[in-house]
Amino acid sequence: MAVWVITGASRGIGLELVKQLVARGDVVVGAARNPETCSALKELESSSSGKLHLVKMDVEDPETIKSAAAEIEKLCPKGIDVLVNNAGISGPFAQSSQETVKSVIEVHKVNVVGPLMVTQAMLPLLRKGSRKMIANVSSGAGSLAGKVKFVEDAETRKNLPYATQAMAYKMSKAALNMQTLSLAADLKDEGITVISFCPGWVATDMGSQGTNLMKSGATPTYTSQQSVELQLKLLDGLTLDKSGGYFQHTGETIPW
Numbered sequence: 001m002a003v004w005v006i007t008g009a010s011r012g013i014g015l016e017l018v019k020q021l022v023a024r025g026d027v028v029v030g031a032a033r034n035p036e037t038c039s040a041l042k043e044l045e046s047s048s049s050g051k052l053h054l055v056k057m058d059v060e061d062p063e064t065i066k067s068a069a070a071e072i073e074k075l076c077p078k079g080i081d082v083l084v085n086n087a088g089i090s091g092p093f094a095q096s097s098q099e100t101v102k103s104v105i106e107v108h109k110v111n112v113v114g115p116l117m118v119t120q121a122m123l124p125l126l127r128k129g130s131r132k133m134i135a136n137v138s139s140g141a142g143s144l145a146g147k148v149k150f151v152e153d154a155e156t157r158k159n160l161p162y163a164t165q166a167m168a169y170k171m172s173k174a175a176l177n178m179q180t181l182s183l184a185a186d187l188k189d190e191g192i193t194v195i196s197f198c199p200g201w202v203a204t205d206m207g208s209q210g211t212n213l214m215k216s217g218a219t220p221t222y223t224s225q226q227s228v229e230l231q232l233k234l235l236d237g238l239t240l241d242k243s244g245g246y247f248q249h250t251g252e253t254i255p256w
């Protein structure tokens with residue numbers, strides 16, 4: 001039985017992670033901006049026989065991260081095993097040349113600075129835990145070498161608006177990946193595993209917006225339930241020798 005901290009637990013992938021982890025008997029801290037008004041989390045908490053704890057955390061706000069860390073320390077005095085930095089936003093789908101500085105900063109505050117602040121606040125608790133793992137929810141969109149890299153062919157570009165849009169989001173996930181690598185190198189000697197992974201294209205509020213980026217009218221590949229089943233299989237199987245890795249939810253390595 002492991003102790004997990006999941007950020008962005010109110011909806012989508014975060015909520016499904018909480019659901020499946022509680023169902024299999026793990027202890028879960030669900031961190032959300034407004035847990036008190038999230039009926040899905042409140043219901044899960046009341047039926048969890050004390051396995052689910054809810055804490056308030058806005059990953060943009062250092063004060064809520066600090067108070068959440070203090071609360072988690074009281075709830076889990078023996079430490080935590082796995083931190084999943086899941087909270088994220090997509091930002092606007094403007095053409096890259098029209099992207100505003102405001103949205104680039106906002107997306108980076110949530111998707112890059114947020115996970116760093118949360119990781120730093122949770123490190124003392126991770127050091128006390130057994131699994132000692134930090135999993136950053138990235139995206140294949142953050143891969144410089146992957147499918148949405150610069151597309152030479154004009155026809156292909158027209159049919160793949162994602163190559164020309166969502167720049168702030170793609171930049172933020174590439175930056176998150178570098179955060180993963182740097183922390184993995186720094187923390188390896190302490191036995192702490194740090195990885196990035198992509199959950200696949202998932203039918204959540206965010207994932208469904210992605211349909212706009214596919215001219216072919218394609219829709220998300222996975223439900224949250226299907227994606228999280230694969231995510232947990234991946235995370236359960238990871239060991240320290242895989243630290244610094246960038247993985248697909250199905251387990252394959254993604255090229256940086």
Ligand code: NDP
Pocket residue numbers: 007008009010011012013014032033034057058059060085086087088089110137138139140198199200201202203204205206207208210220
């Ligand atoms: P959703 O939009 O469904 O959920 C986003 C979650 O992040 C919500 O719980 C939201 O909380 C939370 N969140 C946003 N901003 C903050 C903040 N400042 N502080 C705390 N929580 C915040 O997205 P998904 O579930 O689809 O995405 C989860 C992760 O998976 C993200 O990191 C995303 O980039 C990544 N991902 C998703 C893919 C997909 O296809 N869905 C594909 C690749 C990656 P609130 O309810 O308060 O707004």
